Amino acid sequence: MSLPPPLRPEGPYHVCFVCLGNICRSPVAEVVARAQIDKAGLAARVTVDSAGTGDWHVGHRMNSGSRAVLASGGYDGDAHLARQFDRSWDPDLVLAMDKSNLKNLRALYRADPGGQRDGSRVRLFGEVAGLGDAEVPDPYGGGPGDFAEVLRMVESAMPSLVSQLAAVATQPRE
Numbered sequence: 001m002s003l004p005p006p007l008r009p010e011g012p013y014h015v016c017f018v019c020l021g022n023i024c025r026s027p028v029a030e031v032v033a034r035a036q037i038d039k040a041g042l043a044a045r046v047t048v049d050s051a052g053t054g055d056w057h058v059g060h061r062m063n064s065g066s067r068a069v070l071a072s073g074g075y076d077g078d079a080h081l082a083r084q085f086d087r088s089w090d091p092d093l094v095l096a097m098d099k100s101n102l103k104n105l106r107a108l109y110r111a112d113p114g115g116q117r118d119g120s121r122v123r124l125f126g127e128v129a130g131l132g133d134a135e136v137p138d139p140y141g142g143g144p145g146d147f148a149e150v151l152r153m154v155e156s157a158m159p160s161l162v163s164q165l166a167a168v169a170t171q172p173r174e
């Protein structure tokens with residue numbers, strides 16, 4: 001299934017990665033995606049950010065396990081501050097890191113009072129990025145190996161996602 005078309009005729013294609021707390025998984029996906037998007041020369045065409053479905057960690061820095069594993073891979077997660085997904089946002093593509101967050105995001109879209117939200121823009125990260133229906137497991141409270149597994153999954157999935165983003169973000173718009 002191809003990625004949903006851009007919502008807006010101008011401006012970059014906006015992807016938001018979403019997990020529960022926005023301190024472990026989705027910020028890792030955001031940082032890795034941004035690095036690969038930059039490398040692919042797509043920085044002006046695709047913008048990425050991240051959020052959590054929960055509000056417990058709003059304003060907090062990335063979990064130290066995520067920061068450490070990112071640093072070990074040559075990335076920098078220091079600038080991240082956690083946010084909660086806001087129902088007024090309307091990204092071109094919302095990628096949930098697991099099925100529970102996918103379900104919660106879809107419910108949020110269905111509950112939109114204007115009824116204008118397109119729930120098909122909310123997808124499972126692993127499914128879109130070629131990992132089948134694999135979920136990125138929650139590493140919160142886990143050890144370095146759990147965070148390493150998050151980075152491994154995210155990095156292995158990202159080339160497929162970036163090539164799909166290149167296709168959708170460079171197609172002619174109305």
Ligand code: 4NP
Binds near residue numbers: 022023056
């Ligand atoms: P994340 O991990 O969703 O990958 O950011 C978690 C962070 C916090 C909690 C659970 C998962 N928590 O229960 O506070």
